Amino acid sequence: MxxxxxxxxxxxxxxxxxxxxxxxxxxxxxxxxxxxxxxxxxxxxxxxxxxxxxxxxxxxxxxxxxxxxxxxxxxxxxxxxxxxxxxxxxxxxxxxxxxxxxxxxxxxxxxxxxxxxxxxxxxxxxxxxxxxxxxxxxxxxxxxxxxxxxxxxxxxxxxxxxxxxxxxxxxxxxxxxxxxxxxxxxxxxxxxxxxxxxxxxxPFLELRGLARKLSRRLPRPLHQAAKKTDEFARGLxxxxxxxxxxxxxxxxxxxxxxxxxxxxxxxxxxxxxxxxxxxxxxxxxxxxxxxxxxxxxxxxxxQKFDVITGEQVKSAGGPPSYTNVFAQALVAEAQRDGTICAITAAMPSGTGLDKFQKAFPDRTFDVGIAEQHAVTFAAGLAAQGMRPFCAIYSTFLQRAYDQVVHDVAIQNLPVRFAIDRAGLVGADGATHAGSFDVTYLASLPNMVVMAAADEAELVHMTHTAALHDTGPIAFRYPRGNGTGVALPEVPQRLEIGKGRLVREGSKVAILSLGTRLAEALKAADQLDARGLPTSVADLRFAKPLDHELIRRLIATHEVVITIEEGAIGGLGAHVLTMASDEGLTDTGLKIRTLRLPDVFQDHESPDRQYEEAGLNAAHIVESVLKALRHNSAGYQEARA
Ligand SMILES: Cc1ncc(C[n+]2csc(CCOP(=O)(O)OP(=O)(O)O)c2C)c(N)n1
Structure with a gap:
């Protein structure tokens, strides 16, 4: 052409x-x-x-x-x-x-x-x-x-x-x-x-200099001829x-x-x-x-931007992001406690630690893209009496798994893991989804694993982690804005391994971990309207589980649903294991676990991703109805 x-x-x-x-x-x-x-x-x-x-x-x-x-x-x-x-x-x-x-x-x-x-x-x-x-x-x-x-x-x-x-x-x-x-x-x-x-x-190599330098790669005779000048240049x-x-x-x-x-x-x-x-x-x-x-x-x-002015489309405003709530909560903890320090692996603004850094430059450590080092460095700090918070996205903490196991958990060192971008993350897609942290952390002895249901809970969890000196502790929270709930003026220290009953019913119990709580409550309204009074618990802890609360809800409800923003092997698996260990499943109990599907989900808006994953209120309701039909009309119909 x-x-x-x-x-x-x-x-x-x-x-x-x-x-x-x-x-x-x-x-x-x-x-x-x-x-x-x-x-x-x-x-x-x-x-x-x-x-x-x-x-x-x-x-x-x-x-x-x-x-x-x-x-x-x-x-x-x-x-x-x-x-x-x-x-x-x-x-x-x-x-x-x-x-x-x-x-x-x-x-x-x-x-x-x-x-x-x-x-x-x-x-x-x-x-x-x-x-x-x-x-x-x-x-x-x-x-x-x-x-x-x-x-x-x-x-x-x-x-x-x-x-x-x-x-x-x-x-x-x-x-x-x-x-x-x-x-x-x-x-x-x-x-x-x-x-x-x-x-x-x-200086940037000039073309002549380049030729001289590259001549070392050329066949012998030429190479010899050029060698002297080359060495001279290198010496300089x-x-x-x-x-x-x-x-x-x-x-x-x-x-x-x-x-x-x-x-x-x-x-x-x-x-x-x-x-x-x-x-x-x-x-x-x-x-x-x-x-x-x-x-x-x-x-x-x-974000999308105007090419002429460079101005980016502003996000809609609304409640503060989880990241910002965490950062402010941590600053407040560090004002009280001079041993608290914060570590980021090249993500100071993504994790909100840029704000911590402004307040406490000496206690903030950006280690570069080096998650493995970040974790073991935190372990060393903890072993020497500091209270380190390692703020790492769920997906990037995967890279430091052996350090979490070997350097932190086995030695039972009180490293605090602030796990941002937990759950599905939208446009960055499968590589950045925070799908696995509950699975890979809650299987570890000594580890405490919490998930915040809203930004007020995140403040409590940051406080709880700051005070938890007896071993490692992790808390996860999602990308994006909070729910708009009022933030506590004084943070609470949560009792380790204790959930909270948010709503009391009698037929269906939903055990929620993390920010699906809002969908669980919506589903409970819809189930109530169908004549199925529904309890909702925010378990707060994937590890240790609130055995007492779970046992009670299982004993008093016909259907139990677990829901979480994570892959198989998380809350649902732990609840099922506990229930079978204790013989609670021998009674004809109908228990269903809602979790991320066993696929790597591509980039999409987070809402659509959760819809595809089957983790919204409608899916909870459907799951309950299927479980009840299963009971009355047999297995095949329930699967249909
Ligand atoms: C293991 C890991 N940690 C953190 C990130 C987040 N991250 C994405 S790009 C980036 C900076 C990369 O800098 P550089 O390699 O110099 O590339 P540049 O963007 O400057 O071209 C970081 C920290 C990541 N992608 N992977």
Whole structure:
């Protein structure tokens, strides 16, 4: 097709094969169009903005130079992959990002052959890329493994475990370190300082310098000729980099927005590398969009926004978020108790600990994307008499499970786990759902597990956790706004393992854990109206269970329903086990457990997700009616 100046180049590029037909001189224009397209799309959908804008040129250059999809390109986290999606056959759906039935906000294998590996949790890309590279090597087929990993993601232990193992992939492994000197918040720690020193001590490589440096990868004679100058240049810089010590050939730093630099460097690495290569690319988060450049943290993830002004659609207001209620409650506890401290793994604003940090900078620790370290660090603090609160999203705490078991629970150390984003989370989808924490925590000896039914309960639970010195304790609460209930002026210390009866009936008992309580109460109204007087208990504790309350409700009601915002193995499993252990199920008791279904639910609005999961009032009512029909008309009908 002939391209007139009026035709946007992007309209001629559906896949990387089309991109590779362009002249290098056309790539600048293409990148500019790609950037505009991404801004327009995210303006309509909301989502991750700053990270994608920072890699527009890098995305263009990688697909231009490498033979994707045969070269396997793995984006770390995957939140920066929107430009990649536009260039790999998904432009027509880019305005469905993160909407129900639309494109995922992360890379996803089922979405495209250009997404060889799904992600959303950070720091997995180098390991996966090594896997692709080694598999291709063993199969004797071409194809490299290319990992693009941010400086924030580079703070996690897993990245080092992978780099330590990179040798086996040989020159089939290319790691591109996308250094924008930002995580979601400013990056922390020694590695970040090290990268900053690397960048500031070395000017961006000029093309001549690059050629000199890359000549070390060339065949012998040329290499010898260039060696002297190369050594001289290296001597002027810092000496061996950390990455060189780990066996990588380090190239950089280079300007990640300059296609004239990116293209030859990537071509050289593609053609001439003898072993694993790490290309250190410096980019700017939010590049090319004023509002996002000016506030990289606020534009990491955005609501829908006005492209001209940058103004984001304001959320409807209403009750405070659970996150904010927790943060304020913790600040109040810390004012009373100087041993309380707070730990976040690179999520100060997401967890609300930025507010705690303002009040108590010395007692706040952002450890970077390092959940495992966060937990064991908290264990050490607790063992030395501090009262640490580890505030980690349910989904990210999964990564620190052995630390929870081995370093905290076995030693019975009083680490407090504040588990945000419990339950379904909406647009971030299955990778971010907080589905498993009750299952994986309530199975541990010594552990106490609470779930807040509303934001007033969250205040009580924060207080209860602060005072609980005899072992580990966790409390979970969802994403989003509270119910609007009045917050307590003075928090209560809850009795460990005691629930509360919220409403008393006689025929049906609903045992609720967490914020499904509101749906349980709605269902109770509807059941009452059908002549089925219904009790509702807020159990508060998945562990230890309130045996006395549960026993009493089982003994006095015909149908018992458990409901929770978690997968199988949580409250329902514990109640059933207790009931059978005590012989309470031998009596013809009708007990049903409502929980998340045994599938990974895709991104959708949280309300729709709970509807799909079958955890709303109507489902409770239906479940009760089925159980009663089961009793009167037999099993087959109940299943129908
Ligand atoms: C294990 C894990 N912890 C926390 C997060 C939340 N998270 C998403 S992106 C991000 C920052 C990543 O920073 P960086 O790798 O530098 O990429 P950038 O967004 O700057 O491009 C964090 C902390 C995550 N995805 N995975």
């Amino acid at each position: 002939s391209v007139t100046p009026a035709t946007p180049l992007l309209d001629t590029v559906d896949t990387p094969a089309d991109l590779r037909k362009l002249q290098p001189s056309q790539l600048r224009q293409l990148a500019d169009e790609l950037r505009s397209e991404m801004i327009a799309a995210v303006g309509q959908t909301g989502g991750h903005l700053g990270s994608g804008l920072g890699v527009v040129e890098l995305t263009t250059a990688i697909h231009y130079v490498f033979n994707t999809p045969d070269d396997r390109l793995v984006w770390d986290v995957g939140h920066q992959a929107y430009p990649h999606k536009i260039l790999t056959g998904r432009r027509d759906r880019i305005r469905t990002l993160r909407q129900g039935g639309g494109l995922s906000g992360f890379t996803k294998r089922s979405e495209s052959e250009y997404d060889p590996f799904g992600a959303a949790h950070s720091s997995t890309s180098i390991s996966a890329a090594i896997g692709f590279a080694v598999a291709n090597k063993l199969a004797g087929q071409p194809g490299k493994g290319i990992a693009v990993i941010g400086d924030g993601a580079m703070s996690a232990g897993m990245a080092y475990e992978a780099m330590n193992n990179a040798g086996q992939a040989g020159n089939r492994l290319v790691v591109i370190l996308n250094d924008n000197d930002m995580s979601i918040a400013p990056p922390v720690g020694g590695l970040s300082a090290y990268l900053a020193r690397l960048v500031s001590s070395r 810089a810092m000496g061996g980099t950390l990455f060189e010590e780990l066996g990588f050939y380090y190239v950089g730093p280079i300007d990640g927005h300059n296609l004239d630099q990116l293209i030859p460097v990537l071509e050289n690495v593609r053609d001439a590398a003898e072993g694993p290569c790490l290309i250190h690319v410096v980019t700017q988060k939010g590049k090319g969009y004023g509002p996002a450049e000016a506030a990289a943290d606020k534009y990491h993830g955005v």
